[in-house]
Amino acid sequence: MQREITFDRLEQFVAQIQTLGITSLAFAETREKRAVQVEPSLLKVIDIVKTDILAYKDSTIYKCSIEETSPDDLFEDLAARGFTIKRRSRNIT
Numbered sequence: 001m002q003r004e005i006t007f008d009r010l011e012q013f014v015a016q017i018q019t020l021g022i023t024s025l026a027f028a029e030t031r032e033k034r035a036v037q038v039e040p041s042l043l044k045v046i047d048i049v050k051t052d053i054l055a056y057k058d059s060t061i062y063k064c065s066i067e068e069t070s071p072d073d074l075f076e077d078l079a080a081r082g083f084t085i086k087r088r089s090r091n092i093t
Helices: 010-019 071-080
Strands: 003-007 024-039 042-057 060-067 084-089
Touching: 003 010, 010 042, 010 060, 024 071, 042 071, 071 084
Parallel strands: 003 060, 024 084
Antiparallel strands: 024 042, 042 060
């Protein structure tokens, strides 16, 4: 049976995957502008910057979602810690 464990803090996520011996991560990045309805007849265009960091071991997906932080900064931080990272885009356009 597969399960997903979600973390809301990067440090907790990193501590858990290091404990498990996981060294490969996947980045699913979203960097785009999206229309959001703020009132019944008003749309506003906002910048979306979100990174889902994913790891997998023993039928379990470990996931940490980070918003409003530069994916490039996250990538460099985790690469400096010795992780191998694959980057993917989740942009709609």
